[in-house]
Amino acid sequence: MKNDKQEKKMSLRVITRVSFYYEALLKLDLPQDSFISSKKLEEITGVSCNQVRQDFFYLGISIGKQKKGYHVEKLFRALRRVLSVDRGAEVIVVGAGRLGRALSEYKLFKIRNIHVTALFDVKPDLVGTIVDIKGRKTPIYHIERLEEYVKENTHVKIALLTVPESVAQEILDKLVELGIKGIVNYSPRILKLAKGIKGVQLVNDCIGASLYKVVYQIYHK
């Protein structure tokens, strides 16, 4: 079966692993014309070398040399293409509390070329202030200005939702209405798209899930 290059849909798991490979490569900072093997990637990322090669095969990245591994520069470029790093993304953060601001500064967003261009909140002591995100002056607007902002900045298609749970569903619906096409919900409540909504990506990310797993495993081993 031939690999038809770009047009595969990656699952979240593949995306996460590919992100790991990309980050590992950046972190190692090897000479551009050296080689890295799948075994070495296993050491660093914890992903088995079989899985690494399977992923590369699946993605149509078949650029390895036997006995050497993958040319660092070529691999780097291939991963950037797969992850659309060059296109990047500008996103907004709705909810400028601790979590919202922590996410705005999230280190790995920068190397993925993802930038937070504005935050929104209702608290008077936050609204109107300017926060520094990786050297960029980034404003916190009142949430009333959301509509205006989204309509003026049509390239912004993604929002991170970090508002209190009591208003989360309402604001999600508003964002969708305004034309936002992708939302990550970090509020501690499962949200759902209004009935009939198509073409909008919603991911509910429960940041407690990992801790629950650890608690469970400690009690069951």
Add this chain to the structure above:
Amino acid sequence: MKNDKQEKKMSLRVITRVSFYYEALLKLDLPQDSFISSKKLEEITGVSCNQVRQDFFYLGISIGKQKKGYHVEKLFRALRRVLSVDRGAEVIVVGAGRLGRALSEYKLFKIRNIHVTALFDVKPDLVGTIVDIKGRKTPIYHIERLEEYVKENTHVKIALLTVPESVAQEILDKLVELGIKGIVNYSPRILKLAKGIKGVQLVNDCIGASLYKVVYQIYHK
């Protein structure tokens, strides 16, 4: 095949779904002696009714009544038992920056009986202060006091790691050395346990992964 009650190991996916059921039940706040069907749980959690019943079967929760569903009080008790809510957990947060403090206040920890008892940091303006977490006065200690604290509070077996990436690995190793048995790493770097370490649960939780998925899907649809 008989279900031998408690002694099944749940995967992270099952744990997450069971958490959803538990939260849904709490949120709905139905009369204790009413009934809820798998179809209704599907509506609220987004998990298919087949999956709901499959999970309950897997967990040995076979308490449903045909035509009615699950008795709310019984189901509630069963879920609490599966999730070990009564035992709860006391955890520490290492790194008292925005993410660390946001996690400390994470709403869903409370209903899971998970409490942050102390935070640790090195910043002079944080160390020595006391933060209010759900009505509890919670101290921020200097990270030098980590050893002392862990040895005095032997029931604390879990740490959330929210320190800068540059020191993350070092502090992880320290925590394991001190006897911590479960760590969730929220720092933007994949950490690994030192060679030969057994019986310690480490979960690397990359909070950016969900956004990467949304970005990817928007570019590929």
Add this chain to the structure above:
DNA sequence: TAGATTGTTAATCGATTAACAATC
């Protein structure tokens, strides 16, 4: 050459979905 590492296929494993008899 011998050894290492790839690309690729096949086997295995696990998780989800579908189906349906039982029955309230």
Add this chain to the structure above:
DNA sequence: TAGATTGTTAATCGATTAACAATC
């Protein structure tokens, strides 16, 4: 009764692991 909903098994689907010929 007829309809709804369960518990449970079976079928399907997808993801991971293992195997290995090719070859540098």
